[in-house]
Amino acid sequence: MTLFEQPPPRRARPVEGPFAALARDRRRRRLWTVAIVVAVAVVLGGIVLLGTGADRAVVAWVQDQTGPRTLPADIAAVADHAFLTDEGRDLLTSVGAISERGDALQRSCGVAHAADDHAVAGCYGLAGIFVFIPSDPRVADAAVTTLTHELLHAAYDRLGPGDRERVHVLVGAALDRIPADDPVRRQIDWSVGDHEESRDTELFAYLGSQAWPDGGFDPALEDIYGRYFTDRAALVDVDHRVQGAVDGLFAEYEAALKGLAQAQADAMIARAELDDDRTIYESDRQLYQQDADRYNALDPAERGGWHQDWWGTDGVRHSGTWQEVLAARLADLDARHADLEARAAAVEAADADALARRGAIDAQYADVLAVTKALDPTAPAA
Template sequence: MPSDDLPRSPTGRVPQWVADQAAGQAADPQGWRGYETEPPPPPRRRRSLLSRLGVVAVVAALGWWVSTAVLPGLLREVDAPVLDGIIAGRVPDPTPEVAALAAEMFLTDEGRDLLYMSEPELLGAAEFAGRCDRGDGAVGQTGGAVGCYHSTAGGLETGGRIVIYQPADPRLHGFVVETAAHELLHAAWNELTPDERTAAGPLLEAVVAGIDPADDLHTQLAGSVGTYPENRPTELFAYLGSQVWQPGGFDPALEAMYARFIADREALVAVHTAFEQQIDTMSAEVTAAHEALNQRRYDQQLATAQFEADTAALAQYRTTIEEEEARLAGLSASERARSLLSWTWRDGTPLPEAPAAELIADARALLARDEAELAARSAALQVSAGEVAAEEARVAALRTELEALFAQLNPG
C-alpha cells in the first residue's frame, strides 16, 4: 500500500502498527499506542458499532487474538483506521450544513461524533413525507412528526440514523436546531449503559413532575410517546435535555449524562427559548396590529356616525332657515320690518332677538360655516376610510404570512 494511502484516524494520524504492517514488519501490540509526533487524545467512548466493526476488521487483517477480551478496550483508546472499506472508529465527514448544526447545538466531541455517525438528513416537506411514520422503528415522533431517530440493532449494524424536517423559511432555523438536538439525545440515550438509563428514569420523572401542568411540554411528550409507553424514558431525556433548564441544572448525575454529549446545555435550551420567544413576538405583533385595526375601525365608524348625525341636524336647520325665508317673503314690507326673531344655533351659539331678516342672515352665515366644516370632515373621513382599508389589507397579509409560517412547522 503506498504511504499516502495508509488508513488514517479521524485526526489524520497513522497508527504505528499500520505503518509497520505496510512496511512488512510484524504487528506489535504495543504499536497501538505508538505515535511518532504527538500523544494520543484522551479516550472517548465509541458507539458499540465501532467496537464491533473494529474487532472484525482487526482480527481479519492482523490475525490477532480471537478473543475479544482485550481488543474492545484497545479500540476505545486509539483512533482505529479503515480496513478493507470497513469503518472502525472513523466518524463520517459531515456536510457543511451538519457541521454548522453541530456548532449551534453546543456539542462535545463525543456528541459531534454521535451526530456525524447518525448521518443526519435535513429534508424539505416533500422529501420528509413518510420518513418518520410509526411502525418503522423510528423514535421521536408524533402525529405531526418533525424528526425521528431510526435505531437499528443486530449484527454489525447497531447504530441509528437521524431524519430532520427543515422548513423552507430561514426564520424557523431555531426550530431545526431544536429538532436536531432532540433527535441526537435519542441517540445519546442509546449510548448510556442499562444502569445509567435505569438511574436516569426517576431523575427525569422528578423534573417533569415539577413543570407547570399547563406547559406545552406535557402535550408534546404525550404526543411523542403515544401508545408506546416504553418510549417515555427516551422522550423525557430528549425533551428535557433540549427544552428545559433550571438554575444550577438538573440532578448532577443527570447533568453528567448530558454533559457527555452537550458542552453547554443551558445555551442549547436557550435556542429553544429564543425560538419560542420569536414565535410569541411575531404572534404578539399580529395580535397588536389586529387590535389597533379594530380600534381604528371603531373610531372610523364612530366618526362616520357622528358625521351623518351632524349632517342630518344641519339639514334641519337649513330647512328651518328656508321656511323662515319663505314666510318673510310672504309678508308685506311693514310686516317684515316689524318681524323679530331670536334663535340658539345648533352648537349653542345664541342669536339674540333681532329683525328677522338680520337674524336669518346671521343664521345663514353659521349654516355656511357648518357646511364647510362638514365638507372638510367628509374629505377626512374618506381619507381615513382608505387608510383603514389599507391597514385591513396589511394586517390580513401579516396574519396570512404568520399562518403560512406556522403551517411550515408541520410538514404534513
C-alpha cells in the same frame, strides 16, 4: 420522532386554509426500531435479537461499529448551532444524520399516513437521525431542537446500566419542576403514549433539549447532559427563540387585524354620525330658507317689528329682531357646513387608512403564510 401539533383554534384568519399548520407545538416521539430490527434480523454474537428492549442496544452497537459518518453540510450547519461538546459531535457523526422533508421524511420515519393535527419533523433509528430543516432563516433553528432531541435518544441508548438507573430517578424529579401548563408536558405524554417503557428516554430527550428551570436541573443530571452540550441553557433558548418568532408573527398579525377592525368600526360610526348630522343640517337649512323667504316677502317697514327666539346648536337661547336671528342662524349654518366638510374629509382619510392597513395586513398574511410553509415538514421542497 419529532412532530408538530396544531395550536388551539383561533378566530383570526391564520387557522383557515394554509394556516392550519402554523405555530404547531413541537412534539417528539421515539421512532420504534423493533420493526427495523426484525426486518434486518441483526445477528450479534450468534444470537438474533428481535424486538423487546434489546433493539435499542442493537441499534447503538450497529451504528458504533460502522464508524463515524461524514455529516452533510446542512446538518453540520445545524450542529454548529447546537452547542455540542466534542463527545456530542462524535456521537452525532457515529449515529449519522441527514435532512429530509415531505414524503421522503415521512417514509424514513415510518409514517404511513399524515395526521391532521401533527406532522413528523424528525426521527432516530437504525439508519441514523433524520431531520427536517425549515427553509425560512427566521425559524431554521427549529432543526437544532429536533437534532438535539434525537441525538439525546441516541445518547440515552448508550448510557450504561448505572447511568440509566440514575437518569430514571433524575428525570422524574426534573419533571416535577416543570409547570403543569408547560407545553412540553403535553408533548411528553403524547410521545410516550401507550409505550410506558419509553418514558425515560422521552423525558431525557425533551427535558434536555427544551427545558431549563432557573439554575438548571439537579447537578447530577446536568453533568450527564454536559457530556453532550457546552451550554444547555443556550440550547433551550434556541427553541424558545424559534417559538417566540412564530408567536410574534401571530401576535403582530392578530394585533393588526384587531387594529383594522377597530379603525373600520370607528370610521363606520363617524360616517353614520356624519350622515345623521348632515340630515339635521339639511333640515335646519331648509327651515332657515323658508323663514328667510318669509322675511324677504314682508314689507321693509314691517320687518323691524318682528322679534324671535332661537336656540343654537350649542343649546344657547338667542333673542333679537327677525333680521338678527336670521343672520345668527345663517352664521351657525355656515359654521356647521364647514365642520361637516372637515369631518367628511376625516372620514375619507379614515377609509383610505383602513384600505392601506388592509394592504399591509395582506402582506403580513403572506409573510406568516411563508413561515407556515417553511415550518411544514410535509411540504415538498420549493
